[in-house]
Amino acid sequence: MAAPATGGRTAVALVVPLVAGAAVSVVLGVYGGLHTPTGVAVNVAGFSGPQSVKAWLATVVVVLALVQFGSALAMYGKLGGGAPAWVAPVHRWSGRLAFLVSIPVAMHCLYALGFQAFDLRVLAHSLLGCFFYGVFVAKMLLLRKDGAPGWSLPLLGGLVFTALVGLWLSASLWFFTRFGLIF
Amino acid sequence: MKHPGPLFTLLAGVVFAVGIGIVDLASGTGAAPVAGTASAAGAAGAPTTTAPPAPPPPATSEPPKPEAPARADYAGRVTGGGASVAVSARDGYAIAYVCDGKKLEAWLEGVAAGGKLDLKGAPNAVLTGSFDAASATGTVTVAGKTYQFTVPTAKKPAGLYRATPKVKGKAAKVGWIVQPDGSQVGILTTDEGSTAAPQLGLGAQATATVDGTPVTAEAISGLTGNGGF
Numbered sequence: 001m002a003a004p005a006t007g008g009r010t011a012v013a014l015v016v017p018l019v020a021g022a023a024v025s026v027v028l029g030v031y032g033g034l035h036t037p038t039g040v041a042v043n044v045a046g047f048s049g050p051q052s053v054k055a056w057l058a059t060v061v062v063v064l065a066l067v068q069f070g071s072a073l074a075m076y077g078k079l080g081g082g083a084p085a086w087v088a089p090v091h092r093w094s095g096r097l098a099f100l101v102s103i104p105v106a107m108h109c110l111y112a113l114g115f116q117a118f119d120l121r122v123l124a125h126s127l128l129g130c131f132f133y134g135v136f137v138a139k140m141l142l143l144r145k146d147g148a149p150g151w152s153l154p155l156l157g158g159l160v161f162t163a164l165v166g167l168w169l170s171a172s173l174w175f176f177t178r179f180g181l182i183f
Numbered sequence: 184m185k186h187p188g189p190l191f192t193l194l195a196g197v198v199f200a201v202g203i204g205i206v207d208l209a210s211g212t213g214a215a216p217v218a219g220t221a222s223a224a225g226a227a228g229a230p231t232t233t234a235p236p237a238p239p240p241p242a243t244s245e246p247p248k249p250e251a252p253a254r255a256d257y258a259g260r261v262t263g264g265g266a267s268v269a270v271s272a273r274d275g276y277a278i279a280y281v282c283d284g285k286k287l288e289a290w291l292e293g294v295a296a297g298g299k300l301d302l303k304g305a306p307n308a309v310l311t312g313s314f315d316a317a318s319a320t321g322t323v324t325v326a327g328k329t330y331q332f333t334v335p336t337a338k339k340p341a342g343l344y345r346a347t348p349k350v351k352g353k354a355a356k357v358g359w360i361v362q363p364d365g366s367q368v369g370i371l372t373t374d375e376g377s378t379a380a381p382q383l384g385l386g387a388q389a390t391a392t393v394d395g396t397p398v399t400a401e402a403i404s405g406l407t408g409n410g411g412f
């Protein structure tokens with residue numbers, strides 16, 4: 001699968017998604033750093049506060065990301081045999097749903113809290129958040145490139161997944177362990 | 184266009200983010216006095232998308248309040264005097280400590296931005312309120328008791344201090360609030376429970392003697408950025 005394509009075409013196929021993704025990460029980080037956090041943003045009714053909303057939405061995203069991981073393994077034949085026809089649509093739509101569900105969380109982070117670095121957890125979360133959307137954009141754009149090397153899509157997909165799990169650990173899990181499983 | 188799906192996915196996310204951003208701005212959820220506010224939505228996924236200009240903030244009959252400082256320290260007694268509270272805020276984040284000098288105490292942390300405080304701490308401690316250039320005011324609930332407070336800004340040496348000494352070889356924790364009038368209150372917490380903290384000496388360094396051993400306390404100040412910031 002990792003047969004190297006001719007260097008030039010490979011580079012061209014990779015460069016646009018990676019540059020676009022890097023730009024998104026940097027813009028998010030710069031905005032989060034320059035924008036004065038408002039401390040509040042629109043809230044979702046039915047929860048005790050914005051933190052619990054975010055923790056649960058992020059948990060939904062992680063569950064969908066696990067579906068992503070499983071369906072990706074199936075599509076690459078890693079679960080033995082050929083993947084059933086429904087796997088690809090499941091992968092596509094669970095990914096779309098995960099992305100959309102993540103948006104309110106990220107908007108609250110960015111608008112109400114901004115890029116912060118007052119401890120290691122928060123710094124890691126801020127960096128991962130910027131990285132996540134950058135690498136997600138790169139992965140989405142890479143899907144459209146036919147000349148990209150076979151390893152590039154699993155690599156970016158894996159980075160998206162890893163960043164998301166890191167984000168969840170550094171915020172949702174932290175929240176749940178401190179305040180309990182509150183809604 | 185080949186494989187348009189991923190582009191639609193990104194576009195849908197951008198539209199959604201822009202929508203949330205517009206609602207944020209329109210609902211006046213503390214729209215910051217910063218020119219960059221309108222780029223909130225655009226930054227969420229599409230550097231090329233320009234968010235619509237912010238609608239005018241909803242008219243309010245309240246007189247304009249003094250602007251909330253990004254970095255400030257507050258300390259004082261709660262209404263009724265049953266406990267003391269200190270709040271240290273720095274760049275959107277705040278640490279607060281509530282104690283009665285005898286048994287009750289709680290450390291809280293959370294968001295302090297746009298003049299609003301929203302802090303939580305274990306076990307089940309919640310502090311909400313607002314702050315401006317002169318004082319912090321709000322409500323704090325600790326161990327089932329709720330206090331109202333309006334406390335002034337604290338200038339050194341007034342403010343919040345903590346130390347983590349060893350008592351009988353085990354880790355302990357002390358919190359002090361030094362009031363703007365110079366009086367102080369604090370609690371020493373060990374495995375065996377909470378007691379009044381020893382007197383905190385405020386020289387060049389804040390020091391106290393705990394279990395026969397001198398310890399240096401750390402100021403927790405949003406103004407100077409010491410202690411947890």
